Amino acid sequence: MANQRGAFIVFEGLDRSGKSTQVGALVARLQREGRKVRLQKFPDRTTRIGGMIDAYLQSKSELDDHSIHLLFSANRWECANAIERDVSSGTIVIADRYAFSGIAFSAAKGLSFQYCLNPDTGLPLPDRTVYLTLSPEVAASRGAYGEERYETLEMQKRVREQFTLVAEETRRRHGDDRWAEINADGTVEEVEALIWENIQPVIMEPLQCLGKLWT
Ligand code: DGP
Numbered sequence: 242m243a244n245q246r247g248a249f250i251v252f253e254g255l256d257r258s259g260k261s262t263q264v265g266a267l268v269a270r271l272q273r274e275g276r277k278v279r280l281q282k283f284p285d286r287t288t289r290i291g292g293m294i295d296a297y298l299q300s301k302s303e304l305d306d307h308s309i310h311l312l313f314s315a316n317r318w319e320c321a322n323a324i325e326r327d328v329s330s331g332t333i334v335i336a337d338r339y340a341f342s343g344i345a346f347s348a349a350k351g352l353s354f355q356y357c358l359n360p361d362t363g364l365p366l367p368d369r370t371v372y373l374t375l376s377p378e379v380a381a382s383r384g385a386y387g388e389e390r391y392e393t394l395e396m397q398k399r400v401r402e403q404f405t406l407v408a409e410e411t412r413r414r415h416g417d418d419r420w421a422e423i424n425a426d427g428t429v430e431e432v433e434a435l436i437w438e439n440i441q442p443v444i445m446e447p448l449q450c451l452g453k454l455w456t
Contacts, residue, residue, distance in 0.1 A: 247277065247332040248444050249324060249365055249451060251339040253404070254373030256397055257383045258425045259432060263373065264337045266433050267440075276444075277331055281324065283317060283338040290316045298389045307356075310347040314360035317343070324365050328451055333444060340364055340454055341372075341407045346391060349399035354406060358455055366415060366452035369443045371436060372408065373425040414455060 254260035264280065271278040286295040290312055296302040297309050304312070317340060324334050340361035347357045375383075386392035391400070411420045421439050425432050 245331055246448075246450070247328045247330070247334065248369075249328050249334050249336070249367045250440055250443065251336045251341070251367040251370040252373065253338060253341045253345075253370055254425065255375055255380065255401055255404070256386060256392055257380055258373040258375045259429065260373050260425075261337055262429060263425075263432060263436055264335055266429070267436060268335055270433075270437070271333055271335075271444075276333055278333045278335065279327055281320060281334055281336045283320075283336060283342070284313060285316055285320055288316065288319055290319060298391075300390055306347065306350050306352055310343065310352060310357060311360055313343050313347075314340070317361060317364055321364050325451060328365070336367070339367065339370070341370060341404070341411070344407050345400050345403040348403045348406070349396060354403075354410075358410070362453075362455040364454040366454045367419065368448060368451075369418070369440060370411065370420050371439060372404065372420065372422045373432070374422055375425050379426045415452070 252260050252264050268278050268280050284294045284298075285291045293302070293304075294309070294312055294316060297304050297312075324336075327334050343361055344354065344357040348354050380397075386394070386397070391397075408420050408422070423432065423435050423439060427435075
């Protein structure tokens with residue numbers, strides 16, 4: 242492979258968009274191709290901060306909206322150095338959710354957009370964020386939501402609205418190439434093919450160095 246640098250690719254999406262399935266399939270495909278690849282899930286529930294987030298999401302603890310927002314951000318910051326290190330040494334880091342979910346979910350609860358964006362300023366900027374969208378009809382046909390906090394129809398509607406604003410802000414600040422929207426209504430294989438087509442150029446010819454989010 243010509244380029245030594247890896248890449249940083251983020252997947253975002255509404256619940257039931259098949260995001261985790263697609264992330265898993267992509268990681269497996271890259272491994273089969275002999276690429277160094279690492280999956281980074283956010284929230285990373287394995288750290289101490291991640292444990293607090295996990296308890297909150299399962300409604301085993303209550304936290305003020307600002308506090309949990311800052312914990313989600315802190316959880317990303319504690320993984321930031323490892324992402325930069327891995328990408329610069331040739332690894333493709335695939336993240337399942339990132340700072341864009343941070344804004345969309347917290348703003349959907351009523352916190353201001355700017356407040357939600359601030360604590361993530363300076364985190365590694367993904368080379369590309371792939372946002373999986375789902376039509377309301379297909380979402381409804383995929384069955385009930387899970388049991389965690391936020392997994393209600395009303396909340397998901399507000400999150401979808403906020404993601405539209407997040408997409409606009411990302412394109413305005415970082416350029417159109419940083420954000421791709423892929424319709425996830427199709428079969429697993431169809432969506433997988435669309436994703437592969439979209440991210441192949443990013444993997445083959447990554448930029449010189451990682452930028453900083455929101456700067
Ligand atoms: P997941 O493990 O992908 O199911 O994500 C856990 C839940 O947490 C999901 O409903 C999305 C939400 N979430 C992810 N990141 C953030 C964040 O930074 N802030 C807030 N408020 N919610 C988030």
